[in-house]
Amino acid sequence: MNKDIIICGVGGQGTVLASKILAASAMQEGNTVHSAETIGMAQRGGSVTSHVRIGGEARSPLIPFYSAEIMLAFEPAEAVRNLKYLDKSGVAVVNTAPTKPVTESLSPSGYESAVMTEYLEKKRDCIFVNSREICKPFGSEKFFNIIMLGVAAGSEKLGISKDTLLSQIKKRVPEKFVEANIKAFTAGYEAGQNAGK
Amino acid sequence: MKEYVMGNGAIALGALAAGVNLVAGYPGTPSSEIIETVSKYPHEGVHLEWSVNEKAALEVAVAAAYSGARALVTMKQMGLNVASDPLMSAAYVGVKGGLVIVSADDPGPISSQTEQDTRRYADFCRIPVFDPSTPEEAFAMIGDAFDYSEKYHTPVLFRPTTRVCHAYASIDVPDSFSPVKYEGFIKDSKKWVIFPRLSYINHGKIEERNKEISDDFSAYEFNSVSGGGEKAVITSGVSFSYVGECLKNSSGVKLIRIATAFPFPEKFLLDSLDGVKEILCVEELSPYIEEQVLRIAGKYHLDIKVSGKLDGSVPHNGENSAELSETVINAFLGKSSDTDEADSDMPDLPVRPPVLCAGCPHRASFYAVKQAVKGKKAFFCGDIGCYTLGNAMPLDMVDTCLCMGAGVTMAQGFSYTHDDAVCFGFIGDSTFFASGMTGVVNAVYNEADIIICVLDNSTTAMTGNQPHPGTGLNMMGNFVDKVDIAKVFEGIGVKSVVTVDPLDHSRAVEAVKKAVDESGVRAVIFKSPCIAVSKPQGKCLIDNEKCIKCKKCIREIGCPALVAAENSVVIDSNLCTGCGLCGEICPVGAIGGAKSE
Ligand code: SF4
Ligand code: SF4
Numbered sequence: 001m002n003k004d005i006i007i008c009g010v011g012g013q014g015t016v017l018a019s020k021i022l023a024a025s026a027m028q029e030g031n032t033v034h035s036a037e038t039i040g041m042a043q044r045g046g047s048v049t050s051h052v053r054i055g056g057e058a059r060s061p062l063i064p065f066y067s068a069e070i071m072l073a074f075e076p077a078e079a080v081r082n083l084k085y086l087d088k089s090g091v092a093v094v095n096t097a098p099t100k101p102v103t104e105s106l107s108p109s110g111y112e113s114a115v116m117t118e119y120l121e122k123k124r125d126c127i128f129v130n131s132r133e134i135c136k137p138f139g140s141e142k143f144f145n146i147i148m149l150g151v152a153a154g155s156e157k158l159g160i161s162k163d164t165l166l167s168q169i170k171k172r173v174p175e176k177f178v179e180a181n182i183k184a185f186t187a188g189y190e191a192g193q194n195a196g197k
Numbered sequence: 198m199k200e201y202v203m204g205n206g207a208i209a210l211g212a213l214a215a216g217v218n219l220v221a222g223y224p225g226t227p228s229s230e231i232i233e234t235v236s237k238y239p240h241e242g243v244h245l246e247w248s249v250n251e252k253a254a255l256e257v258a259v260a261a262a263y264s265g266a267r268a269l270v271t272m273k274q275m276g277l278n279v280a281s282d283p284l285m286s287a288a289y290v291g292v293k294g295g296l297v298i299v300s301a302d303d304p305g306p307i308s309s310q311t312e313q314d315t316r317r318y319a320d321f322c323r324i325p326v327f328d329p330s331t332p333e334e335a336f337a338m339i340g341d342a343f344d345y346s347e348k349y350h351t352p353v354l355f356r357p358t359t360r361v362c363h364a365y366a367s368i369d370v371p372d373s374f375s376p377v378k379y380e381g382f383i384k385d386s387k388k389w390v391i392f393p394r395l396s397y398i399n400h401g402k403i404e405e406r407n408k409e410i411s412d413d414f415s416a417y418e419f420n421s422v423s424g425g426g427e428k429a430v431i432t433s434g435v436s437f438s439y440v441g442e443c444l445k446n447s448s449g450v451k452l453i454r455i456a457t458a459f460p461f462p463e464k465f466l467l468d469s470l471d472g473v474k475e476i477l478c479v480e481e482l483s484p485y486i487e488e489q490v491l492r493i494a495g496k497y498h499l500d501i502k503v504s505g506k507l508d509g510s511v512p513h514n515g516e517n518s519a520e521l522s523e524t525v526i527n528a529f530l531g532k533s534s535d536t537d538e539a540d541s542d543m544p545d546l547p548v549r550p551p552v553l554c555a556g557c558p559h560r561a562s563f564y565a566v567k568q569a570v571k572g573k574k575a576f577f578c579g580d581i582g583c584y585t586l587g588n589a590m591p592l593d594m595v596d597t598c599l600c601m602g603a604g605v606t607m608a609q610g611f612s613y614t615h616d617d618a619v620c621f622g623f624i625g626d627s628t629f630f631a632s633g634m635t636g637v638v639n640a641v642y643n644e645a646d647i648i649i650c651v652l653d654n655s656t657t658a659m660t661g662n663q664p665h666p667g668t669g670l671n672m673m674g675n676f677v678d679k680v681d682i683a684k685v686f687e688g689i690g691v692k693s694v695v696t697v698d699p700l701d702h703s704r705a706v707e708a709v710k711k712a713v714d715e716s717g718v719r720a721v722i723f724k725s726p727c728i729a730v731s732k733p734q735g736k737c738l739i740d741n742e743k744c745i746k747c748k749k750c751i752r753e754i755g756c757p758a759l760v761a762a763e764n765s766v767v768i769d770s771n772l773c774t775g776c777g778l779c780g781e782i783c784p785v786g787a788i789g790g791a792k793s794e
Contacts, residue, residue, distance in 0.1 A: 046551055047549050057445075058442075059445075060519045061331075061361075062360070062519065106755050119542065
């Protein structure tokens with residue numbers, strides 16, 4: 001399999017763990033994997049992008065523009081920022097709930113989520129999820145990264161089996177949270193299946 | 198066993214696989230994870246340390262190499278400026294055991310002050326340099342670097358860049374490591390003591406030896422050529438991956454990769470250039486290879502057109518990418534580039550500037566100084582660390598930032614040029630040990646009139662919370678006596694030294710005011726741990742009844758946990774650490790709750 005996956009969001013959303021689980025799952029299924037993260041000055045609240053490249057053909061550590069088949073965007077403005085990596089026939093799984101810059105109160109950015117989602121819809125096939133709503137039953141947005149993996153898996157665009165992903169999730173999250181993470185994954189998976197229809 | 202590791206991890210594991218005996222370095226993005234990886238894998242018999250700075254790290258390692266042991270030194274590219282003194286001399290003296298210095302370059306720059314090129318240091322010091330393009334190569338090449346170091350008795354530079362250091366790949370890791378056995382130091386003052394005569398003799402030998410290494414490198418497996426045609430692209434480092442990606446489906450172009458920029462593999466290049474009429478050099482940072490190609494073309498009267506950075510075909514600054522490579526290669530091959538997606542309708546994107554974390558004690562320290570000097574002329578000399586972010590609004594408390602340790606000494610310079618200003622030098626705890634202490638001696642000796650503010654957060658926060666001499670833990674896993682910064686000041690002869698908790702706002706302001714009223718060299722140590730290495734004290738809450746929505750709390754300190762919502766000001770409980778600073782600012786006492794919770 002040769003497949004590029006771009007994952008983006010802001011610091012603290014758990015995108016890095018999501019990319020590690022994806023990479024490990026693809027490897028478990030026998031693929032060569034490369035990945036890279038761009039974190040800027042590594043501050044909480046900054047933009048974070050992970051490039052996961054599955055298959056032996058990939059050479060550059062970063063995905064070339066318009067090459068990713070799927071994008072997992074944990075934040076709508078970050079989806080727009082990284083859209084250039086997504087193939088024009090690629091699919092974007094996008095969280096519609098915005099994370100405003102941490103400096104918002106000091107210098108308002110005038111950023112509206114709807115403007116981003118409208119733009120995204122015009123440019124690519126999108127599956128929209130709202131983290132606030134989908135996370136309600138969990139009482140916190142802590143597991144949203146796992147939900148996003150579930151959505152992507154449910155939409156059947158990922159090319160990695162549900163079971164492999166689940167086994168890697170079990171390996172990589174603290175034991176006392178395994179059950180909650182499986183629930184989160186399943187909730188995302190169902191949402192993805194419905195959206196894929 | 199296959200392991201999925203970062204490029205820096207691959208370097209560490211490659212060094213362990215090569216039987217390294219000693220690893221030393223100073224943290225710096227993008228190199229820090231090398232030493233951290235060594236510490237996480239079994240490394241019995243290996244001496245591992247975070248040194249106080251890169252110069253100390255290299256000197257420790259040089260002695261190990263004189264003993265015949267294998268030594269690895271790690272740093273970011275600017276650290277090599279600090280270590281350049283021992284490096285230059287060690288290049289003349291030579292080594293017995295393998296000595297490899299990893300200096301990670303940062304094209305962009307992404308988290309550095311300069312876009313300098315370590316390959317220039319190799320040329321300057323006349324020592325070999327290896328330039329990996331992937332984590333897999335880094336793993337293999339670090340072993341080669343040790344072998345070459347021992348074969349030619351010379352320190353060797355190893356130059357990965359950010360995208361190699363931070364890329365992940367799977368590496369075949371040996372099941373166990375064992376450090377090499379070494380002979381020990383054999384005294385011989387004619388060999389190990391650098392005197393003018395030794396330098397004179399060795400200088401000649403080194404230039405002769407470099408010809409041999411150049412020939413040796415001409416057969417080195419990672420200097421490679423593929424494809425054919427009258428046009429050639431020459432590249433190195435991570436650019437090799439980008440160019441390879443672009444040329445995947447092209448034919449009629451030669452792709453030449455230089456993995457050892459110095460001593461330049463001249464024979465290899467000459468052979469590779471057979472039939473070539475035009476060359477494009479695609480490399481990051483300086484046009485080093487391009488200059489070598491021009492030199493060789495001149496030396497052998499080659500009728501070849503060379504383009505790259507020097508003729509403007511490739512940008513001088515910034516990092517390379519698959520896209521940039523494609524653009525410059527298409528122009529070189531006379532192909533048109535796909536025009537980008539028309540994104541004139543792309544909405545404006547919010548910028549996410551880095552800021553001091555919610556609850557960061559540096560915010561409180563800067564705010565205390567700001568309050569204490571209100572209405573006075575004051576200069577604030579910053580330094581390298583998270584606290585450089587104190588420059589952002591609304592704090593605006595960093596007027597200068599130059600290099601490690603310069604806060605202390607630049608404040609002195611300003612004190613001589615501005616009698617009328619209070620001159621502050623800000624420095625973090627790790628930076629103080631790295632290069633602040635000598636500046637304090639300089640200030641005392643030369644009678645400077647300055648206030649040195651040490652922002653002591655008990656860690657090296659910027660690079661990922663490494664321990665340092667003030668934390669009392671070292672990389673051998675031992676608890677040792679902490680080096681006490683206040684005692685260092687006293688020992689040097691600073692008469693006015695006070696330690697305060699910056700989160701105790703009124704006391705902190707008083708301490709600074711008192712220092713302002715004094716003269717000579719004064720030190721204020723703001724001591725409070727980084728939020729990444731301490732437990733939050735609780736959460737603060739805003740009493741909506743009491744709050745008059747003046748937003749003074751937001752305007753004064755810019756803590757990211759303070760959020761202006763519709764018709765109210767709230768504290769984001771996910772971010773707030775209960776530091777209590779905003780409570781000191783609120784004019785109506787609407788904020789409370791922290792420490793009791
Ligand atoms: S107490 Fe106030 S200043 Fe401190 S972290 Fe919480 S909101 Fe920020
Ligand atoms: S300073 Fe006090 S009164 Fe003013 S907005 Fe902040 S909490 Fe409300």
